[in-house]
Amino acid sequence: MLNVSVYRYNPDVDSAPRMQDYQVDTGGKDLMVLDVMELLKAQDPTLVFRRSCREGVCGSDGLNINGKNGLACVTPLSECVRNNRLVLRPLPGLPVIRDLVIDMGQFYAQYEKIQPWLINDTPAPAIERLQSPEEREKLDGLYECILCACCSTACPSFWWNPDKFIGPAGLLQAYRFLADSRDTAAEERLAELDDPFSVFRCHSIQNCVAVCPKELNPTRAIGHIRTLLLRSGT
Amino acid sequence: MGVKPVTSLGRSGLSDWLIQRVSAVVIAVYVLVMVGYLAVHPDLSYLQWAALHQQFWVRLLTLATVLAIAAHAWIGVWAVLTDYVTVRLMGAKATVLRIALELATIALILAYVVWAIEILWGA
Ligand code: SF4
Ligand code: SF4
Numbered sequence: 001m002l003n004v005s006v007y008r009y010n011p012d013v014d015s016a017p018r019m020q021d022y023q024v025d026t027g028g029k030d031l032m033v034l035d036v037m038e039l040l041k042a043q044d045p046t047l048v049f050r051r052s053c054r055e056g057v058c059g060s061d062g063l064n065i066n067g068k069n070g071l072a073c074v075t076p077l078s079e080c081v082r083n084n085r086l087v088l089r090p091l092p093g094l095p096v097i098r099d100l101v102i103d104m105g106q107f108y109a110q111y112e113k114i115q116p117w118l119i120n121d122t123p124a125p126a127i128e129r130l131q132s133p134e135e136r137e138k139l140d141g142l143y144e145c146i147l148c149a150c151c152s153t154a155c156p157s158f159w160w161n162p163d164k165f166i167g168p169a170g171l172l173q174a175y176r177f178l179a180d181s182r183d184t185a186a187e188e189r190l191a192e193l194d195d196p197f198s199v200f201r202c203h204s205i206q207n208c209v210a211v212c213p214k215e216l217n218p219t220r221a222i223g224h225i226r227t228l229l230l231r232s233g234t
Numbered sequence: 235m236g237v238k239p240v241t242s243l244g245r246s247g248l249s250d251w252l253i254q255r256v257s258a259v260v261i262a263v264y265v266l267v268m269v270g271y272l273a274v275h276p277d278l279s280y281l282q283w284a285a286l287h288q289q290f291w292v293r294l295l296t297l298a299t300v301l302a303i304a305a306h307a308w309i310g311v312w313a314v315l316t317d318y319v320t321v322r323l324m325g326a327k328a329t330v331l332r333i334a335l336e337l338a339t340i341a342l343i344l345a346y347v348v349w350a351i352e353i354l355w356g357a
């Protein structure tokens with residue numbers, strides 16, 4: 001039997017959050033954390049969490065698993081369980097709506113700030129805007145982000161200033177559009193980032209890199225943005 | 235919309251970031267020069283030490299270092315204060331407290347700079 005401790009909070013009923021203990025029969029298998037949560041849900045239908053694809057694609061089940069952010073559906077027990085104990089908490093730093101479900105509003109607001117779409121006012125070609133294979137390659141390691149928020153909610157700078165610091169996820173996407181050969185708004189994009197908070201609150205601690213389930217590297221992207229700012233600003 | 239703080243030194247993240255790096259280099263050079271000088275003069279007398287600091291280039295380097303420390307300290311303290319002494323973490327009183335701490339920091343840094351200049355170029 002696996003001991004599982006889960007963060008519970010229903011603001012309609014509870015005055016404060018609490019940890020609730022469960023025991024789960026894993027049948028001795030190396031299940032994914034999400035499988036264990038489904039077993040918990042069968043035991044206790046009041047438990048609430050988000051999930052959809054169950055294969056690391058949708059980004060909806062980001063959780064703090066035994067102290068480390070990750071996607072429940074692609075985290076096997078063997079990777080996170082110590083002393084037969086699994087502790088599940090919501091991603092830290094954002095308001096809890098209920099149990100393991102957080103309000104991602106601030107996270108999306110930061111994402112929206114970087115204008116996550118192609119900006120190009122030149123006349124559209126008849127079929128599509130072409131890229132060379134080399135130009136396309138520059139987007140590798142950037143476009144794969146599923147916006148699960150594991151990185152931004154592991155970042156102390158985002159915890160302290162979630163309204164001012166864009167955070168690793170948003171900045172990875174900011175660079176994704178700065179690096180796109182089809183985008184013509186680099187100057188305007190950089191001008192929006194040149195304040196002491198949006199980019200420069202990053203102190204390169206690399207918590208974001210340590211937790212990204214897609215093995216992306218926001219710190220490197222942030223370094224590239226800094227270089228671009230340096231080039232355009234000096 | 236970018237974020238527009240009024241109390242950051244260079245008013246831009248890039249300039250603060252650059253000042254922080256350049257000032258760190260200046261401070262490091264000064265420490266290396268002084269430690270190096272002390273290392274090759276193990277039996278240093280007061281007169282030798284005073285003579286070193288009479289030299290124009292040493293005074294200039296000292297002044298540059300004092301100014302570097304002043305800028306470095308301000309940017310660093312400002313970043314810490316805007317991380318932790320915030321309305322988000324402490325409620326409404328944070329703004330007043332942060333401004334007070336910022337003013338105290340500025341006063342302290344200014345006092346040190348004036349004092350250092352007086353030591354270097356005073357009578
Ligand atoms: S960078 Fe990685 S951790 Fe961050 S939101 Fe994207 S996929 Fe998730
Ligand atoms: S490297 Fe930057 S963005 Fe990543 S966790 Fe650290 S401060 Fe946050």
Ligand code: FES
Pocket residue numbers: 051052053054055056057058059060061062071072073074
């Ligand atoms: S359920 Fe879709 S990423 Fe885990």
